[in-house]
Amino acid sequence: MKEEVNILIVEDNTTNMRVLMDFLGDKGYNFLMAQDGAKGVKVALRRKPDLILLDINLPEISGYDVCKTLRQHEEIKDTPIVFMSALSRNEAQHLTAEAGGDDYLPKPFQKSEVLEIVETHLNRSKS
Structure with a gap:
Protein backbone atom coordinates (compact mmCIF):
# COMPACT_ATOMS: atom_id res chain seq x y z
CA MET A 1 0.00 0.00 0.00
CA LYS A 2 1.46 3.33 -1.08
CA GLU A 3 1.74 6.05 1.51
CA GLU A 4 -0.10 9.27 0.61
CA VAL A 5 2.08 12.26 -0.16
CA ASN A 6 0.63 15.70 0.52
CA ILE A 7 2.06 18.77 -1.17
CA LEU A 8 0.96 22.21 -0.01
CA ILE A 9 1.03 24.85 -2.76
CA VAL A 10 0.90 28.41 -1.43
CA GLU A 11 0.43 30.56 -4.52
CA ASP A 12 -1.87 33.52 -5.21
CA ASN A 13 -1.85 33.00 -8.99
CA PRO A 49 2.26 18.30 4.41
CA ASP A 50 5.27 16.35 3.17
CA LEU A 51 6.46 19.30 1.05
CA ILE A 52 5.56 22.98 0.74
CA LEU A 53 5.84 24.91 -2.54
CA LEU A 54 5.76 28.54 -1.44
CA ASP A 55 5.48 31.65 -3.59
CA ILE A 56 7.76 34.47 -2.43
CA ASN A 57 5.45 37.35 -3.36
CA LEU A 58 2.17 36.72 -1.59
CA PRO A 59 -0.49 39.21 -0.52
CA GLU A 60 -0.26 40.42 3.09
CA ILE A 61 2.38 37.98 4.41
CA SER A 62 5.42 37.26 2.23
CA GLY A 63 6.60 33.75 1.55
CA TYR A 64 9.73 34.50 3.57
CA ASP A 65 7.68 35.41 6.63
CA VAL A 66 5.55 32.29 6.16
CA CYS A 67 8.71 30.17 6.08
CA LYS A 68 10.15 31.81 9.19
CA THR A 69 6.84 31.26 11.02
CA LEU A 70 6.67 27.59 10.05
CA ARG A 71 10.28 26.97 11.09
CA GLN A 72 9.32 28.01 14.63
CA HIS A 73 6.78 25.16 14.98
CA GLU A 74 8.37 21.92 16.14
CA GLU A 75 5.87 19.65 14.38
CA ILE A 76 6.61 21.11 10.95
CA LYS A 77 10.03 22.78 11.23
CA ASP A 78 11.77 20.05 9.19
CA THR A 79 9.24 19.97 6.34
CA PRO A 80 10.99 20.85 3.06
CA ILE A 81 10.02 24.31 1.80
CA VAL A 82 10.71 25.22 -1.82
CA PHE A 83 10.33 28.89 -2.71
CA MET A 84 8.92 29.90 -6.10
CA SER A 85 9.67 33.22 -7.78
CA ALA A 86 10.52 35.07 -10.96
CA LEU A 87 13.44 36.78 -9.17
CA SER A 88 16.91 36.19 -10.53
CA ARG A 89 18.32 32.82 -9.47
CA ASN A 90 21.16 34.34 -7.40
CA GLU A 91 18.89 36.75 -5.55
CA ALA A 92 16.23 34.13 -4.89
CA GLN A 93 18.74 31.52 -3.70
CA HIS A 94 20.30 34.01 -1.29
CA LEU A 95 16.91 35.02 0.11
CA THR A 96 15.79 31.38 0.27
CA ALA A 97 18.75 30.44 2.43
CA GLU A 98 18.29 33.53 4.59
CA ALA A 99 14.62 32.70 5.28
CA GLY A 100 15.24 29.02 6.02
CA GLY A 101 13.96 27.57 2.76
CA ASP A 102 15.36 24.37 1.29
CA ASP A 103 15.37 25.21 -2.40
CA TYR A 104 14.19 27.58 -5.11
CA LEU A 105 12.01 26.94 -8.15
CA PRO A 106 12.18 29.64 -10.84
CA LYS A 107 9.15 30.96 -12.70
CA PRO A 108 8.09 30.36 -15.37
CA PHE A 109 8.04 26.71 -14.38
CA GLN A 110 9.77 24.02 -16.42
CA LYS A 111 8.24 20.57 -15.95
CA SER A 112 11.54 18.70 -15.69
CA GLU A 113 12.83 21.11 -13.04
CA VAL A 114 9.59 20.96 -11.03
CA LEU A 115 9.65 17.15 -11.04
CA GLU A 116 13.33 16.97 -10.11
CA ILE A 117 13.09 19.42 -7.21
CA VAL A 118 9.88 17.94 -5.81
CA GLU A 119 11.14 14.35 -6.00
CA THR A 120 14.53 15.30 -4.52
CA HIS A 121 12.97 16.93 -1.46
CA LEU A 122 10.32 14.26 -0.96
CA ASN A 123 13.04 11.59 -1.01
CA ARG A 124 15.17 13.54 1.48
CA SER A 125 12.26 14.03 3.87
CA LYS A 126 11.56 10.28 3.93
CA SER A 127 15.15 9.30 4.73
Missing part, protein backbone atom coordinates in the same frame (compact mmCIF):
# COMPACT_ATOMS: atom_id res chain seq x y z
CA THR A 14 -4.35 30.28 -9.92
CA THR A 15 -2.70 29.73 -13.32
CA ASN A 16 0.62 28.92 -11.65
CA MET A 17 -1.17 26.65 -9.19
CA ARG A 18 -2.82 24.75 -12.07
CA VAL A 19 0.48 24.42 -13.95
CA LEU A 20 2.11 22.84 -10.88
CA MET A 21 -0.80 20.44 -10.41
CA ASP A 22 -0.68 19.52 -14.12
CA PHE A 23 3.06 18.82 -13.94
CA LEU A 24 2.76 16.75 -10.76
CA GLY A 25 -0.71 15.28 -11.21
CA ASP A 26 0.27 11.92 -12.68
CA LYS A 27 2.55 11.19 -9.70
CA GLY A 28 -0.41 10.50 -7.41
CA TYR A 29 0.27 13.33 -4.96
CA ASN A 30 -2.50 14.96 -2.95
CA PHE A 31 -2.59 18.73 -3.24
CA LEU A 32 -3.41 21.17 -0.48
CA MET A 33 -3.83 24.77 -1.60
CA ALA A 34 -3.70 28.23 -0.11
CA GLN A 35 -3.78 31.55 -1.95
CA ASP A 36 -2.18 33.70 0.75
CA GLY A 37 0.43 33.38 3.46
CA ALA A 38 -1.91 33.34 6.46
CA LYS A 39 -3.96 30.49 4.99
CA GLY A 40 -0.75 28.72 4.03
CA VAL A 41 0.43 28.76 7.65
CA LYS A 42 -2.96 27.47 8.88
CA VAL A 43 -3.10 24.64 6.35
CA ALA A 44 0.52 23.65 6.98
CA LEU A 45 0.05 23.47 10.75
CA ARG A 46 -3.25 21.61 10.49
CA ARG A 47 -2.39 19.13 7.71
CA LYS A 48 1.42 18.79 8.11
Whole structure:
Protein backbone atom coordinates (compact mmCIF):
# COMPACT_ATOMS: atom_id res chain seq x y z
CA MET A 1 0.00 0.00 0.00
CA LYS A 2 1.46 3.33 -1.08
CA GLU A 3 1.74 6.05 1.51
CA GLU A 4 -0.10 9.27 0.61
CA VAL A 5 2.08 12.26 -0.16
CA ASN A 6 0.63 15.70 0.52
CA ILE A 7 2.06 18.77 -1.17
CA LEU A 8 0.96 22.21 -0.01
CA ILE A 9 1.03 24.85 -2.76
CA VAL A 10 0.90 28.41 -1.43
CA GLU A 11 0.43 30.56 -4.52
CA ASP A 12 -1.87 33.52 -5.21
CA ASN A 13 -1.85 33.00 -8.99
CA THR A 14 -4.35 30.28 -9.92
CA THR A 15 -2.70 29.73 -13.32
CA ASN A 16 0.62 28.92 -11.65
CA MET A 17 -1.17 26.65 -9.19
CA ARG A 18 -2.82 24.75 -12.07
CA VAL A 19 0.48 24.42 -13.95
CA LEU A 20 2.11 22.84 -10.88
CA MET A 21 -0.80 20.44 -10.41
CA ASP A 22 -0.68 19.52 -14.12
CA PHE A 23 3.06 18.82 -13.94
CA LEU A 24 2.76 16.75 -10.76
CA GLY A 25 -0.71 15.28 -11.21
CA ASP A 26 0.27 11.92 -12.68
CA LYS A 27 2.55 11.19 -9.70
CA GLY A 28 -0.41 10.50 -7.41
CA TYR A 29 0.27 13.33 -4.96
CA ASN A 30 -2.50 14.96 -2.95
CA PHE A 31 -2.59 18.73 -3.24
CA LEU A 32 -3.41 21.17 -0.48
CA MET A 33 -3.83 24.77 -1.60
CA ALA A 34 -3.70 28.23 -0.11
CA GLN A 35 -3.78 31.55 -1.95
CA ASP A 36 -2.18 33.70 0.75
CA GLY A 37 0.43 33.38 3.46
CA ALA A 38 -1.91 33.34 6.46
CA LYS A 39 -3.96 30.49 4.99
CA GLY A 40 -0.75 28.72 4.03
CA VAL A 41 0.43 28.76 7.65
CA LYS A 42 -2.96 27.47 8.88
CA VAL A 43 -3.10 24.64 6.35
CA ALA A 44 0.52 23.65 6.98
CA LEU A 45 0.05 23.47 10.75
CA ARG A 46 -3.25 21.61 10.49
CA ARG A 47 -2.39 19.13 7.71
CA LYS A 48 1.42 18.79 8.11
CA PRO A 49 2.26 18.30 4.41
CA ASP A 50 5.27 16.35 3.17
CA LEU A 51 6.46 19.30 1.05
CA ILE A 52 5.56 22.98 0.74
CA LEU A 53 5.84 24.91 -2.54
CA LEU A 54 5.76 28.54 -1.44
CA ASP A 55 5.48 31.65 -3.59
CA ILE A 56 7.76 34.47 -2.43
CA ASN A 57 5.45 37.35 -3.36
CA LEU A 58 2.17 36.72 -1.59
CA PRO A 59 -0.49 39.21 -0.52
CA GLU A 60 -0.26 40.42 3.09
CA ILE A 61 2.38 37.98 4.41
CA SER A 62 5.42 37.26 2.23
CA GLY A 63 6.60 33.75 1.55
CA TYR A 64 9.73 34.50 3.57
CA ASP A 65 7.68 35.41 6.63
CA VAL A 66 5.55 32.29 6.16
CA CYS A 67 8.71 30.17 6.08
CA LYS A 68 10.15 31.81 9.19
CA THR A 69 6.84 31.26 11.02
CA LEU A 70 6.67 27.59 10.05
CA ARG A 71 10.28 26.97 11.09
CA GLN A 72 9.32 28.01 14.63
CA HIS A 73 6.78 25.16 14.98
CA GLU A 74 8.37 21.92 16.14
CA GLU A 75 5.87 19.65 14.38
CA ILE A 76 6.61 21.11 10.95
CA LYS A 77 10.03 22.78 11.23
CA ASP A 78 11.77 20.05 9.19
CA THR A 79 9.24 19.97 6.34
CA PRO A 80 10.99 20.85 3.06
CA ILE A 81 10.02 24.31 1.80
CA VAL A 82 10.71 25.22 -1.82
CA PHE A 83 10.33 28.89 -2.71
CA MET A 84 8.92 29.90 -6.10
CA SER A 85 9.67 33.22 -7.78
CA ALA A 86 10.52 35.07 -10.96
CA LEU A 87 13.44 36.78 -9.17
CA SER A 88 16.91 36.19 -10.53
CA ARG A 89 18.32 32.82 -9.47
CA ASN A 90 21.16 34.34 -7.40
CA GLU A 91 18.89 36.75 -5.55
CA ALA A 92 16.23 34.13 -4.89
CA GLN A 93 18.74 31.52 -3.70
CA HIS A 94 20.30 34.01 -1.29
CA LEU A 95 16.91 35.02 0.11
CA THR A 96 15.79 31.38 0.27
CA ALA A 97 18.75 30.44 2.43
CA GLU A 98 18.29 33.53 4.59
CA ALA A 99 14.62 32.70 5.28
CA GLY A 100 15.24 29.02 6.02
CA GLY A 101 13.96 27.57 2.76
CA ASP A 102 15.36 24.37 1.29
CA ASP A 103 15.37 25.21 -2.40
CA TYR A 104 14.19 27.58 -5.11
CA LEU A 105 12.01 26.94 -8.15
CA PRO A 106 12.18 29.64 -10.84
CA LYS A 107 9.15 30.96 -12.70
CA PRO A 108 8.09 30.36 -15.37
CA PHE A 109 8.04 26.71 -14.38
CA GLN A 110 9.77 24.02 -16.42
CA LYS A 111 8.24 20.57 -15.95
CA SER A 112 11.54 18.70 -15.69
CA GLU A 113 12.83 21.11 -13.04
CA VAL A 114 9.59 20.96 -11.03
CA LEU A 115 9.65 17.15 -11.04
CA GLU A 116 13.33 16.97 -10.11
CA ILE A 117 13.09 19.42 -7.21
CA VAL A 118 9.88 17.94 -5.81
CA GLU A 119 11.14 14.35 -6.00
CA THR A 120 14.53 15.30 -4.52
CA HIS A 121 12.97 16.93 -1.46
CA LEU A 122 10.32 14.26 -0.96
CA ASN A 123 13.04 11.59 -1.01
CA ARG A 124 15.17 13.54 1.48
CA SER A 125 12.26 14.03 3.87
CA LYS A 126 11.56 10.28 3.93
CA SER A 127 15.15 9.30 4.73
